[in-house]
Amino acid sequence: MNLRKKLILPSLAFVLASNLYANKLYTVETTSLEDAISKISKKAEIPYLVDTTILKGKKAKKIKDIQGLENALKAILEGTELEAIIENNMIMIKEKKEIRQETIALNDVTVTSEKLERNLQDTTTSLSVINSKVLKDMHINNLKDTFSFMGNVNTSDWLDSGFVIRGINSEGVGGPSGTPLGTLYIDGVAQTQGGTRRGPTGMWDVEMVEVAKGPQSTLRGKSSLAGAISINTKDPSFEEEAAIRLGMGNSEYKEAALMVNVPINENIAFRVAGEYNHSEGQINYPTYKDLPRYDERNDDDYWQGRAKLLYANDDLKAVLTHIRSYNSPSYDDVMYGSGFGYDLSDKKWTASWLDWIEARSTKTNQTSLDTSYFLKDNLELKLFLSHVDTEVEKKSINLARNQIDTQKELVQELSARYTDDNFEGIIGLHLSQAEDSSLRDNKSELNTSSIFGESEWQFIDDFKLITGFRYEIDNKKYTSNDENYDEDFNIFLPKIGIKYQIEDKQNIGFVVQKGYRPGGVDFDDSNNESYKYDEENAINYELSYRSLWNEDTLRFNANMFYMKWKEQQVSYQQDFFDPYSDRTVNAGESHLLGGELELAYEVNPSFNIFSSIGIVKTEFDDFKLNIGSEVINFAGKSFPQSPEINASLGARYNHPSGFYLGGNLNYNSGVYSRNILEGSESYRDEKLSSFAVVNLQTGYRFKNYSINFWVDNLFDKEYITYRDGNPYANSPQMYATMGKERRFGINIEARF
Known part of the structure; x- marks a missing residue:
């Protein structure tokens, strides 16, 4: 031929x-x-x-x-x-290759917060999602940075606290109280209180961040009445790849990050990632610079190392993950007023009670094994095992106090998932053992056993029935000053709803479910006595709407909710001058009413805009407190740290040459400071001022590397997130927590 x-x-x-x-x-x-x-x-x-x-x-x-x-x-x-x-x-x-057209695939977002992999448009839960592309494009370095893109999600008012979803602090209304109201999961591992505050929350080599708003109690149990946050890092892949990033900025900012992925054979792959960040804080400490823990209080230091091993064949997928981190963020507390002799803008802290001025740092170790066995295409068995160990150093700046708290949790969860054309569901068993101990001779244990399930059934064309349940037994043990406490809390948590497919790209849903947090016991140091508080529960009613328009280039999602909360646990400080006088009580009733709107629009292949708006009205309906000699009625007041409106608006432009420009604006309305529950009369009826912050990113993308410039808080907006005053001072003596000042920098990133 x-x-x-x-x-x-x-x-x-x-x-x-x-x-x-x-x-x-x-x-x-x-x-x-x-x-x-x-x-x-x-x-x-x-x-x-x-x-x-x-x-x-x-x-x-x-x-x-x-x-x-x-x-x-x-x-x-x-x-x-x-x-x-x-x-x-x-x-x-x-x-599909990760490097593709610089647009957001609006119809291409798969989420896992509901423990069944679903397209975002098929969910009824109010979800805010930040994927790996947005994390990279918008210079998002840590978990708190993601909140500026989300409606009804906020950072807390100070360093040693959690996060805020729908006006509810994850650690409790007021100060920390009992079991959390919201939980942070990293690769499926529930973080301890210390890990949530200062754990492995960097965003390098992260696949997606999901924030589920509202009670998630049927699938998550006791610690999800407000919601849950999931950070999913990237799994190993069967392609060789590597990435490196180096950066610097003002305030001595330095960053370095590395990732290497290696396929070992056709079934095994290994991925390792690490990151380091350092910067100096914004507060001036004129009398502290020679103290032994000054650097820990003034500087922001963070590092994380992560290793993941994947085994996969036609029937089995298993991912073994180990993460180790260190986090010592800088403090942003200031003192001001004529009683101290300086202004808020001076950003000074000169407190002389050094034995009580802390410089905390946290080390976290977590290991998990996530195994999926595929019996056939529509049936999956899943076994999840995890252990997390957090060590919180609560050392005073002069080392007069050297307290170390340890928090541990072991989790075992077995579940089965089934999917066919008209039905999808999950049923599972959950066991966990959590322990929290400190050098104050206090020790608490929480052992949980539960069975749970959730399903969606298309019973007629275009209609799906949503059902869910959880039966949970929580055993709480507490030991302090030779006193022992041991009590069980049993709860059944139902969920029911319906979803209607209006047309191919639009659906509407309505879900009712119960939220819960167990009661417990604590020790009142100021009165030298232990005391109990009751469990709390809430019923949440939620309406959802999902839609795609204009050939899937416009996404508009919305949720509206009303939640009735009974026996709400609230922590308050009995004596302004005694930080150990906090006590948890059950408020009578409260409620929440609000909603979220999420909009994303691909105007063309080079330009997209996005917006997220959260509206929530929180209110105590029946709540009186004895603070000092006063009986204060909080009925009609909103929760502390609960903005009625917070909104984000952003845009991104990508030129075919590789140049890009992006930015976002984040607005938060005024809130009551937590001091209204801390024994102080100062500003009890006055909210903190609203504020808006603008962030900007620009740079140039080549085929395998990029040069990126960024500015956070572009206009150097000065704002505070907490405020209190000494009610007994002859002239004003004020305490506040400052928002972050303007930061800017440059980094270079290369991928191979």
């Missing part, structure tokens, strides 16, 4: 085959992605090749009379982040 025939005959075969593929009509009724690919392959009479692990948890789009093989494959793979390539008479299904 001559060369001409060698070229012509294969070309003719290819053309004939292409015409054959193009002329056939394809109909697929199943939502099982593997079955859909198989049916199309059989009709086209060509084989397909795919690593079946990338199909797990993904669904096919039903299609009818789609002409052409390529069109049919494209249609069923829509929203899966997979692509089909036809080469050498073979269909190959692959994951």
